[in-house]
Amino acid sequence: MNITHIELRHLRLLQAVTEAGGLTAAAERLHLTQSAVSHQLKALEDALGLPLVERATRPLGLTAAGRRLLTLAHTALPQVDAALRDLAKLKDGDAGELRIAVECHTCYDWLMSAMDSYRDVWPGVELDLLGGFQADPVGLLLDGRADLVITSETVPRAGVAYAPLFGFEMLALLPPDHPLATKKWLLPVDFAGHTLITYPVPEDRLDLIRRVLAPAGIKPARREAQLTVAILQLVASRRGLAALPAWAVAPYLERGYIAARRIGKHGLWAELHVAVREADATRAYVVDFIETVKRDSFARLPGIRPAIIAP
Amino acid sequence: MNITHIELRHLRLLQAVTEAGGLTAAAERLHLTQSAVSHQLKALEDALGLPLVERATRPLGLTAAGRRLLTLAHTALPQVDAALRDLAKLKDGDAGELRIAVECHTCYDWLMSAMDSYRDVWPGVELDLLGGFQADPVGLLLDGRADLVITSETVPRAGVAYAPLFGFEMLALLPPDHPLATKKWLLPVDFAGHTLITYPVPEDRLDLIRRVLAPAGIKPARREAQLTVAILQLVASRRGLAALPAWAVAPYLERGYIAARRIGKHGLWAELHVAVREADATRAYVVDFIETVKRDSFARLPGIRPAIIAP
DNA sequence: TTATTAAATGAATATTACTCATATCGAGCT
C-alpha cells in the first residue's frame, strides 16, 4: 500500500542539497552527476507526492515537507553512522595509534575541531600531532615516524595511499582601502612591486608563487611570519600582500579588518589530501578519521568544495 | 555480490528475518522470494565483512554484529515511519473519521490494541467501533454507515477496495483428556457425533463448516455462545468441540485448560482483509490504519502469516 | 535411513539508478 520506498540514499541526497545549497554542488559532493541528483530528487518528490525544494529561489530553499525530511536525515543518519562505526570496531578492533603530520600551517584551525569529534567516537585511538615544519612530510610515513599526513601533494609513492579531503580557494589579502581593492580579481602583475607576506616555507610550497607569479615571471619581495594573525596584521598595516585559504580569513573579513580578492578570474584553488601507509588504508579507525575530517570540514569551513584530483 | 551503501531496505530485511525467525518466512512478509532474501543478506554481510545471523542454529540467531544492526533498525525505522506519516499529513491533512465494522468476533482481541497505537499517531481521526452482528458488513461501506470493515471475504464489489491483513490458522478445540487428543490432527469425520460450539452466526460464515465439514457431508449439532470464554468453558466441560483462531486460544493452551489440534494435515487457514470505499483507499489516515493493524498484529499475534489471496 | 523443510547458489531477467547530450529556465548585463 504505502510503497514509498524511501532509502537512506534519499536522506543523504537531501542533506547534501541543503548543505551545498544547490543540486550541482550537491552532485559534486556525492560524486554523482547533476543529472543524477535532479532525477533522484524528482523521483523522491513524485513518490511522496510533495515538492521538497523551492527551485525558484537561490540559494535553494526547502518546503515544509523538505524541512521535515531533513529533520529525519539529521537524526537518522548519525545513528546509522554510529552503528556502522560500531560494526567496524567489532571487525577490526577499536584501538590504534594516529601520529598526524600537517603540511599546511592554517590546517590547525580545523584539525583541532575534527580531532575533538574523532576522539569522542574512537576513544581507544591514541592521537598525536607532530609539530614543526617537515621537509618531506609524506616521507615520515615510510620512516614510521608518522601514521597520517595532511598534505597538498599527491605524487604516487610506493607503499603510500592518498585520499582527497577537499578543494579550497586561496584569497589575496590587502588592506580594505588599498588601490587594488577596487578590482574584482587580481592578476599576477598586480603583485609586482608589493611585498609578499608568507609563512616560513620554501617558495615551491607556496601555491601563489609556484602556480601564478613564477609562471608570469613576477618575483615579489618576501617577508615571513609564523602566525596567521601576524600575517594579517602586517597586511592591514600596509606592509605587503598575502594569500591565505578562504576559511582562515573569513572571520577577519567579516569585521572589515582586511579585504580579500580572487586571484585570477576563477580564483586560485588548491587541494588537501590525506596520505597514509597502504597497509593502514583500510583500517576502520583510519578510514573514519578521514571521514570525520571531511564531514567536519564541509560543515564548518566556508568556501570549500570537493577535491577534483583523483589520488 | 557487493553493495555500495547500507540502505533502509537492509534494516527492514534484518528486522523481518528476526521477527519471522527465518529467511523464508521473512521473504513472505516482505513480498519477496526466499532467494532474494538470501542474496540480499549475503550481500549485506559481505559488504560489512561480518556475519549477521547464525545459520547453524534453528531458529536463526543473530551474531553480535546482527544485534547491533537490529538495534539500529529498531531506533531508525520508527523515526522514518513517523516522518513519512508527517509528510502524509502535510499532503492529505491529519483529520478524518473511521467508523469500523468487524465481522469476526475474536478480532476485538487485537483490534483494541491496534486502535490504541493508531490513536497515538493520528489524534485527529475520530475512531468508532460499530457493534452487533452485521448480515452484510461490506454493504455498510456503500450505505455510508461504516468507513472500514474487517472481513474475511474479498468478493469484488463496485466501489469497494480490499487490502489483505494476514492469514491465520483455525484450531480445533477439545478437552485435554478427550480421546481425539491423541491424534496429531483431526479429519472431518472426527467431528461427527460431536456438538459444535460456535459464535451465533450463520453456518456459511463458519469456515469449519463451509470449507471442511459440509463438503465432507458432516452436519454436527450446533450450540451457540456469545463470548470466547464461554465457548472455551463449554469445550472444557465436554459439551462439544469448537474451532477458533490460534491467537485467541494461545493463552488458554499454555495453561492446559484445553487442547488444540490442527484441522487437516496442513491446518485450516483463513484470512482477514480490510474493505474500504475506493474513494478512501488512498487517504493517508486510512492507509496508515491498515499498516498499523498489520504491524501490530505481526508483532503480537502468534501463528499468523501474510495473506496469500490477492484482494 | 528417507522425507521434509529451510537456506544457498548460479544464471537469467527485470528493475533502477546513473550518465550523456541537450533543452530550458532565470538572473544579471548592456
Place this chain on the structure above:
DNA sequence: AGCTCGATATGAGTAATATTCATTTAATAA
C-alpha cells in the same frame, strides 16, 4: 528588449544491481 552565464530539467541509452527461477545443499524430524 536581447544576450550570456550558470543552474536545473529532461529523454534516451547504458550500467549497475535487485530479484526471480531452477536447482543444489544443508539441517531436522520421522
